[in-house]
Amino acid sequence: MPEGHSVHRIARQFDRNIVGRPVGASSPQGRFVEGASVLDGRTATAVKAVGKQMFLEFDDDLWLRVHLGMYGAWDFAGQIFADPTIASANGRMGQTNQRGTTLPPDGDHAEGAADPVGVDERILDAAGENSLTSIGAPRRTRVHVRMSEQTTGLADEGEMWPPPIVGQVRLRLLTELTCADLRGPTACELQTPDEVAATIAKLGPDPLVDDVAAGEERFTSVVRRKPTSIGLLLMDQSVVGGIGNVYRAELLFRARQNPHTPGREVPEEIVREIWRDWVRLLAIGVETGQMMTMDDLDPAAYRAAMASRDDRHWVYHRAGLPCRICGTAIVVEEVATRKLYWCPSCQA
Structure with a gap:
């Protein structure tokens, strides 16, 4: 089960790559179709982690609560930027899709933002415990897809964008540059601000x-x-x-x-x-x-x-x-x- 440090890293990942951007939402698996339709087209406005749960806020005071539980995980693809306050991570947090990263188009790289970092620049973790591209429960397979370093495109020639759906994706959140796929969570639900407060009040x-x-x-x-x-x-x-x-x-x-x-x-x-x-x-x-x-x-x-x-x-x-x-x-x-x-x- 992902522990507290992983969920805080996920929240920081969302803050750097999703918050402040309009988001397309879908439920390829079909188990969160109604919720995804409500989120689709909204702008993510804030994110926070508390214990093992993450809360992603959208406009109109709408929140998405995610608890990964034993088997849940987030996969990230596209242009992914590390939080400059934490060390760059390599490998994966026990997950399937290890997609590389690339610099954004000219003008999209905010002052002070951390550049995506190559795997060769980090201490490799054979167990894949730390990751920029995939954080959550262990998976058996690891697929490497290297992203282009060109500044005008998202992927190598022939690579699809958005990336193809792999496995049972409960929720896909997609901006122009970044894709976040949620798999196997214990909880994935929409909440009001009062419901978020009540959930957090029950946590230590x-x-x-x-x-x-x-x-x-x-x-x-x-x-x-x-x-x-x-x-x-x-x-x-x-x-x-x-x-x-x-x-x-x-x-x-x-x-x-x-x-x-x-x-x-x-x-x-x-x-x-x-x-x-x-x-x-x-x-x-x-x-x-x-x-x-x-x-x-x-x-x-x-x-x-x-x-x-x-x-x-x-x-x-x-x-x-x-x-x-x-x-x-x-x-x-x-x-x-x-x-x-x-x-x-x-x-x-």
């Missing part, structure tokens, strides 16, 4: 949306009164926004906290440190596009970690392997249908 604090200090107090207060295990609380989006299976395992290991301890029994200073650590890790995830959770790496180790998830995490996906600290075999359990990785010695 998000360090990139809420005041960080106030978020810490809210998170600590909720966790410290709950009999539910801290491992489950971190996955509860009404408790804290954006944490998924990877960050849950890594945050608990970094705090040396047993995931089965009831929230109300976790020392307050540990609860606060988990929040503060989430603030740090979420910012790193948004900047790099990768769930980097290891600290104090030398340059060679850092490059290896950025290139491979196997070198990026303390416990996640390391069942049976020795703990990087104590050597004890990492265990994996199924808790509430999700896999929980932890070290029974360091987190005893």
Whole structure:
């Protein structure tokens, strides 16, 4: 499941490439035809991410809410520009269509805008965890289509624009320069401003949306009164926004906290440190596009970690392997249908 850093990167992608432009909307799959017809021809005016959900505003106070869930993803094609405040990303966030990028026609490149960047200029990620062109749930296939570097056209000779529909596209949003295809979301619906506010009110604090200090107090207060295990609380989006299976395992290991301890029994200073650590890790995830959770790496180790998830995490996906600290075999359990990785010695 895409975690909070991915959704914030998607929102920034929309802000750079979709917001402020009239949008053509369609539902090639046929499951969002009515909603797409309402959006078609409107101008996207704002976008925001909260936890694992994205809200895209259109004129006339109309909002599109998207929750990618376990299998959802966005594919981007055409002229794609990175947010200059975050690192350029390579590969894909586990998605199918890896279409290249190109500079816009003369005059369309706003002052201060980041140029699209070539894959050869970045640290390659074999798992495709970070991407400008595709962000969301993993896909098995990866198709490379290189875009032309000419400034007068969108694609190489023979490439179609708009790009052909590939797979089950719930919603296609199309500007003159950029195409965004949504596949497999848990939620894709239109909302009024009041409905958006009600949805967000049900979500826990998000360090990139809420005041960080106030978020810490809210998170600590909720966790410290709950009999539910801290491992489950971190996955509860009404408790804290954006944490998924990877960050849950890594945050608990970094705090040396047993995931089965009831929230109300976790020392307050540990609860606060988990929040503060989430603030740090979420910012790193948004900047790099990768769930980097290891600290104090030398340059060679850092490059290896950025290139491979196997070198990026303390416990996640390391069942049976020795703990990087104590050597004890990492265990994996199924808790509430999700896999929980932890070290029974360091987190005893």
